[in-house]
Amino acid sequence: MAPPTPPVAAPDLGSMRIGLGQLLVEGGEPERNLARAVEQIAQAAAQRCDLVLLPETLDFAWTHPSALHEAEPIPGRFSDQLCEAAVAHGIYVCAGLTERAADGRNYNAAILISPQGDILVKYHKINLLTVEQPFYAVGQTLNVVDTPLGKIGVNICSDNYLDGLPIGHTLARMGAEFILAPSSWTVDYSLTEEHDPYEEKWVRPFSILAKLYNVVVVGTTSVGYIVGGPYEGKKSIGCSLAVDASGVRAQGVFNEFAGQLVVADLSRPHRPERGTEIGVMLQRKGHRFDQLPS
Template structure:
């Protein structure tokens, strides 16, 4: 444990997610993990509901448990390439479906399991709301995990709670969508996330990284909308350090070096103390 700041390399995998096509989506996720590892990344962040797509009705039949087969696929990729993986998945828990996220260690261990708390009203007809928050201690530092609108301007309390738990970086699988007639030249996308990310970052000296998919929204009140990437990384000082390309076809891997605050020397927990990659 040192009192010096550290820099970690984050892969922001702005994937194409095709609703209802879990095998194809997971294949793209595995490929993105491999590409990020080749680029020297320490951790890869994948989008929200990357298996089935956000609010797609297939979740009622195709959602799988956590831990479960889809987590195993991502864990194998994390282990093969020696990187941490944060990913959004659709979770079956008994008769309930959750919009969930996981953080996997570089050896494939499940470190965090988060269920989205701030789900939009119409999406609550499909997803059951989460009720807990946690952080994980890793060789990279203490990591917080939440999902998309958990960090909206209306609910920054969720991110603040993770900051107060000592998160040194906050990772957020997301699905950022716009209506079919949205004109990014007239109304540039991103300000709605930059403000709350900046608030969280500066309040807790904590970088925030949100990664959205690209592709269509199918189902729910936003049926016909488009997920458009524009993934965002904000540094400790609240300044934007990387933003993804906007567009329904803008699949890409972004690589960003993120500085974490100096460690205080306080003891950290052991739930995520897996070997360094």
């Protein structure tokens, strides 16, 4: 009997050095927040990052009432600052902003900017929490873009809740190798790091996608106490995550007081399957198409 054929090793596709920019975001203070974002972009470039991922709605902060009347278009004054920083430092930037669209509605938006300052992806959050629906309209599109770093998909924060995982499934089906999620993870003011609030809420769904599809899922969140809006008094505490099929590759500290740049070197995953080949691969892994993953 002939010996079994050894498995073919996946090719080395290189890696992405990504900066997870945990950023202090103050409610209703876009100029100060954008200044900190630009500074963190510079820090990431100084540490030779290829891409820096910044938090959700870093201009006004998540659900701050001032955004209802002061949000800017994209492209616009706030996105231009990020584009200029990307060019100045030769780095990809993914960040969350509030967008005032041409139809007059506000969107919880995320953009991916090239080192040449071009907006490659503009995404509007789909899985909106009930409390944020008075502030933002529901998004209606998903995009994956080819870059020299790999195929990148973008979503936002609660799009990665267990009930929102079809969004991540779709990005993976579209060929994403990296899913980037600007976020604003919040907890009650009384919670401390001993409560470990993120294991089920974030590590689990990120890991489901990462292991099923061999993708890298990265979420960066703001830090600071929430001022104004329905979550006033709660806090954003960091714990930003980078997860691949092998597990958690990087995690920010539990820190509601100040920003932090977490640098992670993440291998570009090998994803040869396309279309229905992905379904066949999932079936081999025991995935059930008639139920949400658990």
